[in-house]
Amino acid sequence: MREGLGSIFLYNLIIVFIVLIFAFLAATLSYYKAFKVNKYIISIIEKYEGYNNNAKTEIRQKLQTIGYTKGRAKKCATKKDGGVLQTLDNFYPYCVYLFSNDGDSRHYSYGIITFINFDFPLFDIFLELPIYTKSDRIYRF
Secondary structure, eight states, X not given: OHHHHHHHHHHHHHHHHHHHHHHHHHHHHHHHHHHHHHHHHHHHHHHTTSSOHHHHHHHHHHHHHHTOOOSOOOOOOSEETTEEEEEEXXXXXXXXXXXXXXXXXXXXXEEEXXXXXXXXXXXXXXXXXXXXXXXXXXXXX
16 A cells, blocks of 8 residues: 555656646747747848838738737836837737937937747636847947
8 A cells, every 4th residue: 555655646746747847848938939039020120220110011920920929918118228119019019119329329229028928727827928138239320
């Protein structure tokens, strides 16, 4: 009887270990996806030398092909680290901040916030974690 109880404890320990490993892998993949989205948004903004209509349409097309979560409108602060909120896209939740005076009057840069979403419907828990990146300085012609 003693060996039977010991094996149940061991099975429970193995199940908990497997669940933790899969949760860690899911979190890592979601984190990677959010940084990949930030990288794409920043590269498109740098390509068009600012967040304009061309950049906005290309960002929307790129996010559609990647499979970024859409639908939930986020609340972003109007200022972040000295940058002013330029846009909040309601279709794909990301925020773009403009840093117009980034050290001098000849350069500017952008800050991007995207969100990692974890949804646990069994426990009715929804987590959102913001991921923030800042672009390189762009020369103002």
